[in-house]
Amino acid sequence: MSRSTEKLQDESLKGKDSSLADVETKMDNQELPIDGFDHVEIYAGNAKQAAYYYQVGFGFELVGYSGLETGNRESVSYVLRQGSVTLVISGNYKSSSPIAKFISDHGDGVKCIGFKVKDAVKSYELALSRGAKSVQEPVTIKDEFGIYTSSMIETYGDTIHRFVDRNNYRQNFAPNFKTKTNDLARPTSLMSIDHIVANVEMKQLDAYVAFYQKIFGFYVYQYFDASDISTQYSALVSKVMANKSGTVKLPINEPYPAKFKSQIQEYIDFNEGCGVQHIAITTKDIVSTVSTLSKNGIEFLKVPKNYYETLTDRVGKIDENIDDLANLGILVDRDDDGYLLQIFSKPVQDRPTLFFEIIQRRGAKGFGKGNFQALFESIEREQKLRGNL
Numbered sequence: 001m002s003r004s005t006e007k008l009q010d011e012s013l014k015g016k017d018s019s020l021a022d023v024e025t026k027m028d029n030q031e032l033p034i035d036g037f038d039h040v041e042i043y044a045g046n047a048k049q050a051a052y053y054y055q056v057g058f059g060f061e062l063v064g065y066s067g068l069e070t071g072n073r074e075s076v077s078y079v080l081r082q083g084s085v086t087l088v089i090s091g092n093y094k095s096s097s098p099i100a101k102f103i104s105d106h107g108d109g110v111k112c113i114g115f116k117v118k119d120a121v122k123s124y125e126l127a128l129s130r131g132a133k134s135v136q137e138p139v140t141i142k143d144e145f146g147i148y149t150s151s152m153i154e155t156y157g158d159t160i161h162r163f164v165d166r167n168n169y170r171q172n173f174a175p176n177f178k179t180k181t182n183d184l185a186r187p188t189s190l191m192s193i194d195h196i197v198a199n200v201e202m203k204q205l206d207a208y209v210a211f212y213q214k215i216f217g218f219y220v221y222q223y224f225d226a227s228d229i230s231t232q233y234s235a236l237v238s239k240v241m242a243n244k245s246g247t248v249k250l251p252i253n254e255p256y257p258a259k260f261k262s263q264i265q266e267y268i269d270f271n272e273g274c275g276v277q278h279i280a281i282t283t284k285d286i287v288s289t290v291s292t293l294s295k296n297g298i299e300f301l302k303v304p305k306n307y308y309e310t311l312t313d314r315v316g317k318i319d320e321n322i323d324d325l326a327n328l329g330i331l332v333d334r335d336d337d338g339y340l341l342q343i344f345s346k347p348v349q350d351r352p353t354l355f356f357e358i359i360q361r362r363g364a365k366g367f368g369k370g371n372f373q374a375l376f377e378s379i380e381r382e383q384k385l386r387g388n389l
Contacts, residue, residue, distance in 0.1 A: 032215070034116065034117055034123075035247060037247075039114040041077075041110070041162075045103050046091060050089045052184065055184040059293075063079050070176055077091075082185075082187065090111070105273070108351075109271065109354050114164050115164065118165065120165040127163075127216075128153070135153055136150070156274045159274075188296070190281045191284065193281060195280045196276060198276055202256075205253075209241065216241075218248075222367065224369065238251055238253045263383065270352055270353055278355045278356060279354075282359055283358055283359070284360065287325070287330070300345050302329040308325065314370060318339060319362070338361070339363065341362070342368050
C-alpha cells in the first residue's frame with residue numbers, strides 16, 4: 001500500500017470490502033461548504049517558461065507575480081487568468097525546496113487544487129475533525145487589499161487542497177503577490193473549470209471516494225465501471241465525486257486489469273504515484289476555441305474520420321457543422337439533458353501525465369460516456385508511439 005493511501009484510509013474502510021452504501025452510511029456528514037474552484041497551482045521546473053507557454057498557447061493573461069522582487073526568497077509564482085480560471089505556475093530557487101522535490105518525483109504537475117470557501121478556519125477545523133491531515137494551519141493576513149485567510153490539507157498522493165477565504169480581499173491574488181501584466185496572451189475564450197480528474201493506484205479508488213465522503217461530505221455523482229471504459233487492450237474504473245451544488249466535480253480513476261497497460265497505469269508509472277490527470281475547462285464556442293488553440297501550437301488527440309460518419313445516428317441533430325468538428329477532432333456525446341462537445345490535449349509536459357480537456361456543454365451533465373471507446377483508442381495510439389502500451 002502506498003504512503004498516500006495509508007494516510008487516507010480509515011481502518012474500517014480499507015479495500016473494496018465495504019460497499020459504497022455502507023461507506024455512505026458510516027460517513028453521513030454535513031457537506032463542507034465550498035463555493036467552487038479558486039485556483040490550480042502547477043509546479044514547474046522552469047516556472048517562467050511554463051507561464052509563457054500557458055499565455056501564448058492557452059491564452060491565459062498574466063495578472064500577478066511573487067518572487068525575489070516581492071520579498072519571496074523561497075519560490076517564484078506567476079498568476080495566470082482567463083475567464084474565471086486561475087492558474088498559478090510555481091517554481092523553486094534552490095534544490096532543497098519542496099517544489100524541487102515534487103518536480104524530481106513527478107515532473108511538472110498539479111500540486112494544489114484551491115477551493116473558495118466562506119471561512120477557511122472553520123473549513124480546516126471541520127476537515128481535521130473528520131480525519132484530514134494538515135499541511136498548513138489557517139493563516140490570516142491583512143494588507144492594503146483587505147483580509148486574506150487560507151489553510152491546507154492533504155489529499156491523494158502529494159496533492160493538496162487549499163481553502164481560500166478572499167471574501168474581504170480584492171484585486172490582488174494573495175498577500176506577497178504584486179500585480180504584473182504583459183502583452184503575451186492570445187485569448188482563446190476559455191471560461192471556467194468544469195472538473196478536475198485524479199488517477200489513483202489500482203484497488204484504491206474506494207478509499208479516496210470514502211475520503212471525499214468523510215472529509216467533504218461529497219457524493220458519488222456518476223460511476224463508470226470497466227464495461228463503460230474499455231477497449232480490447234485496457235480498461236479503467238471511475239467515480240465522480242461532487243458537492244450538492246455542482247460547483248465542484250472531482251472524477252477519480254483507477255486502472256483495471258486488462259491485456260495491456262491502461263492510460264491510468266501509464267500515468268501512475270511516469271508520475272511515480274497518483275495525482276491530477278487532467279483539468280477540464282469550459283468554453284461557449286468549442287470550434288472557435290480549439291481552432292485558436294491549435295493555431296497557438298496546442299496539440300490535441302485525434303480520432304479516425306469514420307467516427308463522424310455515423311455521428312448524427314448516435315447523438316442526433318446538433319447545431320455545429322460536422323466537417324468543422326471532424327477537421328479539429330472534436331468529440332460529441334448526448335445524454336438525457338442534452339449534448340456536449342469535448343476534446344483532449346496531448347500531455348503538456350515531457351512526461352505523459354497532465355493534460356487538458358476543452359468542453360462545451362449544451363445541456364448535457366455527463367462526461368462523454370459515448371466517447372470513451374474512441375478516446376481510449378486514440379490514447380492507446382499515442383501510448384504505442386511512446387512504447388508504453
